[in-house]
Amino acid sequence: MSAPAGTLPREEQVEPRQKPRRLTELLLLVLAVGIGVGANVLVDPEQLGSGDPHLLVSGLVLGIGALVLHVVLRLRAKYADPYVLPIVVALNGLGIAMIHRIDLTTDQTAASSQVVWTAFAMTAAGLVLWFLKDHRVLRRITYICLLLSGLLLLLPLLPGLGLELNGARIWISVGGRTFQPGEVAKITLAVFFAGYLSTNRDLILLAGKKVGPVRLPRFRDMAPMFAAWIIAIGVLVFQRDLGSAILFFGLFVAMIYLATSRLSWIVIGLLLVAVGGFFASQAFGHVAARLDSWLNAFDPEVYNRAPGGSGQIVQGLFGLSSGGLFGQGLGQGRPDLVSYANSDMIMTAFGEELGLIGLSAVLVLFFLFVTRGFRAALGTRDAFGKLLAAGLSAVLVLQLFVVVGGVTRLIPLTGLTTPFMSAGGSSLLSNWIIAAIILAISHTARRPVVTGPATEADLAEVAAYEAALREAARRDDQERAERLERRRDRRPRKETDGSGEDTAQADGAQADGAQADREDGATAPRSDASDTVRRPAVSADTAATEPITAAGPGGRRDAEDADHHGGTPTEAMSRLTDQDRRDPGGSRSTENGGAS
């Protein structure tokens, strides 16, 4: 994570830890597109000579899309995580290959529409990255997002617009095309939760009566929890979609835990799931049928029951088992024997044709993706961004758990798409947007600022750094005094923040400038050494929308200063909580740091 402290030459300590690593990304993208195109060739080698445009079109979409997104990242989010985009491109390409492969044996044309949606989703991701320079903009639309979520979830219930397929009413049909608004609601709900919780988590944490060792939150602070529960149950009751219900509720439980660090929320959440699940299994035939298909999958009566029998899960298990360790090879299995093999059950198709090894590799790709998401959450400096990135990552983990757990009969099978892979435009679109948001957050996380992760080594590094600064300060005491004098004359109220406020509206170029300053300061300690330190500490963008003070060495003063100059009382409180609550001793570098 960070270099051993104290022993480093001074130059390296001040240098940015994060390089943009866009070249790494480009090379990985070549590999990822290669994997996607290669898989598309392997599923049907005969298409090479047949004039079937699928390979060319899908290859071009993947290649050009990846390249365009790469350029967008270079221009707008230079420090974004270099692994996220290649992982997503590879998963998307594999998904297209499998969908095409299943088309070949089932006379569907899902692949061409998936390619179109890929282009569309990549464009959407590009637009998000281009315009969402700072993810904290999203915080301003916290309640709009709540409204949007409700609207999106209600849409399928509207007569004339909603569409019921296979017993679930989660689609809308516009001009002959179907769309699953619930997929997008996943994002808007995450934004709402992140916004709400980053603002109110102190109230949830601190207000309320204390009963024994547990502080019970006030009801009005608990209300959103119940709202989420009601939304989940509502989805379950009115849309008959167990998978989405689990996902929405899991998202909220995960995010409230992330916001409060209290396991009790998870316990409460699980209890509510148990109560809700029991209630649902008693009250709703389709839930009971799901449970029955899970528990008694190999009962002939259950197997042959239509609809709602266990045929799908049993056939999926047969598919997985026929894949064995090494798989049948792409294009050589019979994944089409499983119903919905190209959407809900696409993991069984991969398991069959790529085997345990191949499917594990796919899972590892997902794991890397969510790990990068959590990494971005750790690295970014604002509570909202942390919650959003970690929440979106957590919801992907949960989604994979529901999908893979379902097909392996670990848990009851519920209809959920596999992110980036399953056929389905809404899923692809929303997951690409999630990837874009995580990329944007990772950019702010990895942008060069002097940060101090809380490890022993890092604390030592900070100490060494401070010692170096003191040394420099002592040497150029006189000059420094003069400089400070001049600054005080110019802006008396904001002296301690130094030039940080200058760059309040900063964009990347200015951030680069700040970095250049820092490098100067490092290679040749100057009289304004303390400014050099502080400027990157209060990063330009951080100050822009939420003047959370980042901790530089000796940064405790910054936090106090922050109170003086801006933000609503709530924001100030949340800042304090962000920065100080846990580590009032000043090593709040924990909160800021550790981006790698």
Add this chain to the structure above:
Amino acid sequence: MNRAIRHTWVAGVAIFTVLLLALTYVQFFAARTLEAHPWNNRSLYDQFGADRGAILVDGDPKASSEPSEDDFEYQRVYADPLTYGHLTGYFSLVYGATGLEAALGEELSGASDEQFYDRVVSMFSGNQPTGASVELTIDPELQQTAADVLQGRKGSVVALDPETGAILAMVSSPGYDPNELASHDSGSVIAAAERLNADPEEPLVNRAVAGDLYAPASTFKIIDTVAALESGDYTTETLIPNPQELPLPGTDVTLPNFVGGGCTARAQADLEFALEQSCNTPFAQIALDLGEDRIRQTAQAFGYGEPLSVPLKVTPSIFPEELNDAQLALSSIGQYDVRTTPLQVAMTSAAIANDGVMMKPQLVETVRSADLSVIDAFTPEQLRRSTSADVAETVTDLMVEVVEDGIAQGAAVPGVEVAGKTGTAEIGSEEGLNDSWFTGFAPADDPQIAVAVVLEDVDVATGSTQTTTGAKQLFEAVLNK
């Protein structure tokens, strides 16, 4: 908050670990169970998608995969279905595989261990793996002769090469058409299967190796004779009382001699006469004299009770246990609860023919991979020594007399010494119908073929005539080549 993020990530790690474990369980530990599950037609689908190897007889495909235009890439086609159907079995989407299609499934589909290299090659070349073709030991002329002998009546014919164990002909009648069951139209397949299953003549049963088995009747006297000679208490000179009716100890029932033969001519019989005329009472006395265990041991030495795969699975023949004297007397003449397969009866003759050494019956001549390289080739295997060469020679002489002077003269081939034995199993039918047997081999001094012929539900005279003349045709088909 970072602590919570890290913890959430750790929970994520745990979840992914659990998922990988679940996948490992399904795809590795439970894979075999799942693949063998009766609802799992996937292996069939896999094999239907692959170019399955042909089953050949003398180079002619009797089962082969033809490209098909429907959902599956290949359609299994069976030639001469009524004659070869019980050998090939069927390869059905609905009912799975039977016969050699099942027994040689791995080779035919290209999934056997020997074909691993081919699979690797086809994996990288992107070609569909191709199965191996299997050449059978069946002699097509003999198989046809056997089918002609049976003429679609209930019964079975098995012909072996006694020296190698190669199965030269194996017919079960009535036959059925596996094409009906291998169709990809599951509606018509189910209809055909229901019709075949409802047929009282049980055309789906391969009577040669399985089914309800037959009472061996007097063909079992070969084993009695061997037991008698091996005991040392009996020689060809020994005279045995030959009453026309033997009261069964402990019952009111008497065991009569074979009515169709010349047993009445002598009150005492040596083994030659008893076998020639198939007299029951001398053999019953031999069995009572030697005891149940010796008879059973001899039967076991000829393969009774032993599992066998040729590679069609053969139902073991049965010699009952814990017999009282009456039951033992009946068992000694192949009645009561003694049950056998035509293959077992043919093997018994073959062991006598081959100086007492029983060779393992085999159906597969060669297994060739798609590039025609031989994966597996026929090698004669000794199954067991059934009796000494001396006893085998004596029994051969006795069996030759049966055909020359006794009741199996219909099997005689001019100019050739034929050894044989008939049998008539009383099956308790009200019309007095029986299962009629003939087993034997030829030439007696240099055996090239051992046969068993059984016809069900015939009267004594017809059965005897037809089985013996059927055997004669079989002998001639081989010997006149």
